[in-house]
Amino acid sequence: MRTVEVLFVIMILLSAFFITTYFAVLPSPSQAFGTNLRELSHSTLETLDAEGILSQTVFKDPKDPAWADLQKALSASLPPNIVYNLTVYDLSTSQDGVVTYSLEHSISDAGFGVDSGATSLLVASPNVTFTEDPQKIGESTGQNITLYILNCEDANGWWITGYTGQSLAKDIYNLLSPYFTNTMLVNSTSDFELLLDGTLLPDGVESVNDAVIINTFGEAVPIPSINASSYSDYADYFYVLGQKVNNYNWTWVSIVGYPFYYVTNVNSFNITQNDYGIYGMKKVDKAGAIAFLDGLTNNDPSGLATDIKEEIGVVGLSSYALDRCNYYGIYPNQNQTAARALNNATLLGAYNLVPLELFDRSTAYPNYIPAATYRNEGGGALTAIGLTRIPDIRITALAILMYYNPTVYRSEFEVSGTSRLVTLQLGQQGGA
Amino acid sequence: MTGATIDHLISLTILIAALLVAMMTFNGLFASAIDYDRNRQIANKAIDITNTICLSPGNPPNWGQTNDTVSGFGLQDPKAGGYALSPYSIMRLNTASDDSQLVYYGGTDTYYNNISTSYGHAILTPLGDCVNYTTAAELLGITGSYGFSVDITPTLDVTVSPVNPEPLILNVNVTGSGLPLSGATLNYNLFHIDNTGPSVVVYSNVTQTDPSGSASISFDLGDHNPSYSFTVYVSLGGVNGVGYYTHNTAGDLPFVLPLIQDFDDGKIIIAHNWDITGDDRVHATVFCNATFFILTSDFQLQEYPLNFEPALLNYGEFKFFETQIPSSEVGLLVVSYKATGKLGSIILPWGFSSLGASASYGSGLGSGGYDFVATELRQVKIDGVSYQVKVSTWSLGD
Numbered sequence: 001m002r003t004v005e006v007l008f009v010i011m012i013l014l015s016a017f018f019i020t021t022y023f024a025v026l027p028s029p030s031q032a033f034g035t036n037l038r039e040l041s042h043s044t045l046e047t048l049d050a051e052g053i054l055s056q057t058v059f060k061d062p063k064d065p066a067w068a069d070l071q072k073a074l075s076a077s078l079p080p081n082i083v084y085n086l087t088v089y090d091l092s093t094s095q096d097g098v099v100t101y102s103l104e105h106s107i108s109d110a111g112f113g114v115d116s117g118a119t120s121l122l123v124a125s126p127n128v129t130f131t132e133d134p135q136k137i138g139e140s141t142g143q144n145i146t147l148y149i150l151n152c153e154d155a156n157g158w159w160i161t162g163y164t165g166q167s168l169a170k171d172i173y174n175l176l177s178p179y180f181t182n183t184m185l186v187n188s189t190s191d192f193e194l195l196l197d198g199t200l201l202p203d204g205v206e207s208v209n210d211a212v213i214i215n216t217f218g219e220a221v222p223i224p225s226i227n228a229s230s231y232s233d234y235a236d237y238f239y240v241l242g243q244k245v246n247n248y249n250w251t252w253v254s255i256v257g258y259p260f261y262y263v264t265n266v267n268s269f270n271i272t273q274n275d276y277g278i279y280g281m282k283k284v285d286k287a288g289a290i291a292f293l294d295g296l297t298n299n300d301p302s303g304l305a306t307d308i309k310e311e312i313g314v315v316g317l318s319s320y321a322l323d324r325c326n327y328y329g330i331y332p333n334q335n336q337t338a339a340r341a342l343n344n345a346t347l348l349g350a351y352n353l354v355p356l357e358l359f360d361r362s363t364a365y366p367n368y369i370p371a372a373t374y375r376n377e378g379g380g381a382l383t384a385i386g387l388t389r390i391p392d393i394r395i396t397a398l399a400i401l402m403y404y405n406p407t408v409y410r411s412e413f414e415v416s417g418t419s420r421l422v423t424l425q426l427g428q429q430g431g432a
Numbered sequence: 433m434t435g436a437t438i439d440h441l442i443s444l445t446i447l448i449a450a451l452l453v454a455m456m457t458f459n460g461l462f463a464s465a466i467d468y469d470r471n472r473q474i475a476n477k478a479i480d481i482t483n484t485i486c487l488s489p490g491n492p493p494n495w496g497q498t499n500d501t502v503s504g505f506g507l508q509d510p511k512a513g514g515y516a517l518s519p520y521s522i523m524r525l526n527t528a529s530d531d532s533q534l535v536y537y538g539g540t541d542t543y544y545n546n547i548s549t550s551y552g553h554a555i556l557t558p559l560g561d562c563v564n565y566t567t568a569a570e571l572l573g574i575t576g577s578y579g580f581s582v583d584i585t586p587t588l589d590v591t592v593s594p595v596n597p598e599p600l601i602l603n604v605n606v607t608g609s610g611l612p613l614s615g616a617t618l619n620y621n622l623f624h625i626d627n628t629g630p631s632v633v634v635y636s637n638v639t640q641t642d643p644s645g646s647a648s649i650s651f652d653l654g655d656h657n658p659s660y661s662f663t664v665y666v667s668l669g670g671v672n673g674v675g676y677y678t679h680n681t682a683g684d685l686p687f688v689l690p691l692i693q694d695f696d697d698g699k700i701i702i703a704h705n706w707d708i709t710g711d712d713r714v715h716a717t718v719f720c721n722a723t724f725f726i727l728t729s730d731f732q733l734q735e736y737p738l739n740f741e742p743a744l745l746n747y748g749e750f751k752f753f754e755t756q757i758p759s760s761e762v763g764l765l766v767v768s769y770k771a772t773g774k775l776g777s778i779i780l781p782w783g784f785s786s787l788g789a790s791a792s793y794g795s796g797l798g799s800g801g802y803d804f805v806a807t808e809l810r811q812v813k814i815d816g817v818s819y820q821v822k823v824s825t826w827s828l829g830d
Contacts, residue, residue: 017458020461039483053669054670075611390573
């Protein structure tokens, strides 16, 4: 009798297995490698246009021999197992502002299998000059918003592997300064002290209110020498920093990793290191972020050191973020690894912050936010990019532009015959 | 009673067996998912590393043109941006997979990294100025977690073969991905070594490949057994390549070797090859001369006047000549020489792409034995020449 019962159990187990395998279609481990065609396509288009030859060719008549040369160049430069389809569209705008893409020409060498990747490149006619004029952030609301980039020569970075704070400051300056009326590099921790006191001002600017402060030193935050010697617990420094962000209505930007994890000043901490051999830095640990949030939201210091991060793995940019990538012409890899995603319950629940998120949340970790700008209703905001090193500064630029959403005024790029969209789709033969 | 016990035993045995089978099956299912997740992380890391190498110039941005210590690793050309690699930074990579690939010169008591082309032409860089694999991995933040290798190879395959010595006829054949490249423009230069000096006389012209991707080029040099080097730059539809060939009447092994002494100042030393290799085939005093040609963006050559007087170089004395080339200009240093009454030449490509060199970085470690190796491929330009960069990445963890 019990044998019969056991047979029933086995049947239930088998049923469970078959149902699980039927509904849970897990990808094969070999399918993990699926984004390279897009990147290869991008680099192919860019290198073909390096001397402007692609731009010249796509505006020529489809019978022109230059098209045959382009096809030969494509065939010669791609590996034999990669097939391609290059399509060119002409852009035109109707009276009511609707942009239409009409097919001009297409070249390909074979049909595609299931696996393909594509990118596009907007090329301008060699005979037309375009202008692009970004709206200054704050202009539409009458605010005079200054961009401050921490470029302190007496500070060290952490989790900015491959870069220095200074090199990142230069990159972020090139990316974002066109969107701001005033951009100022904060070149030392002494200058940073002036900024915290509200007296570091560009010419013609009356206050530091509403500014954007970008910390290029990763998980470490520069600390003025006077603060380094006056505080015994550096979480208190981050609490005061949070209060300043609130009072001045700043947007504080942490470009990578766990925010407010270290303080850095190479002179004050010349014999102190961060447990990984980087001197000029002192660990504050998890208490730093909590203290900052307490200050930002005008709460009393809680003194907590709660861990609010989680390693959630690979996440993808949201559709809105991808749309903004196209709008601002910033193209980071759309899949990123979030190693320091922040807890939804803490930021939105306990501190009532309002997030503008960059990535779709992981289905396995729906309560953790990979990267977002968190606005405090009472003033101030925190942009926390909880991705892993190596930092991609373009993600930071995207977060700022998504938050402030400045308009970009482009001149007549949609007039027919002046711009063409070139798409290159690549496929891999011999299986997906 | 006995029947019930047997019933219990049988049922328990079947139940345990069924549970074990179920656990193993589900375990296999989950293991596959975990493998997928781990492979995806490696694939993302491969993209990350490739982007850093191809789209970041490193720090300082012009580190390839200086002797400075590198504090950020990247190979992008800071002047060009995008998918353009610096022709200088790659010259500072330690590409040797073991010590046998290094070149030691007693005259300077220095080991040199050897990025070889063929015909003996090589970029020989002081090992102390090179960035080794361990440093690069540290700067990329992947020490102990990921391994990587970088292969940089020309997109086009340009081969040059001699057909006839007098008149000199050379056949150029151009292929890409195995396909012949017809209608390609060829900018070619012949460096004929003249007995006087010995000096270099340059013959340049332009032609096109035929439908089979070949071109036959002839020169009337009035010399039945000429010594020469030949370079050809190929262009078609935005893809560019380089090919070259050398013929020395003094023998295949060059009598002298140009070695890079200082990146900052462009100092080059010219040493006797016997002092380096000890090969008896080059056991002779050599009379040498040096000429530098700047390579322009449209693949034309412009001669640059060097502070160098033709002179006699003895073997066995570890003496060398020093000259200085413009370090910020990509080009070719052609060293012409005469030994035992015969002529020859050797070229130092200043700039990785000037002679279409290729390099493998980190390949000595190898990815063998690892379950999953993610490979990223990118098209790049190096000083206008089309290259492909292949970055392989694997996890060093379990």
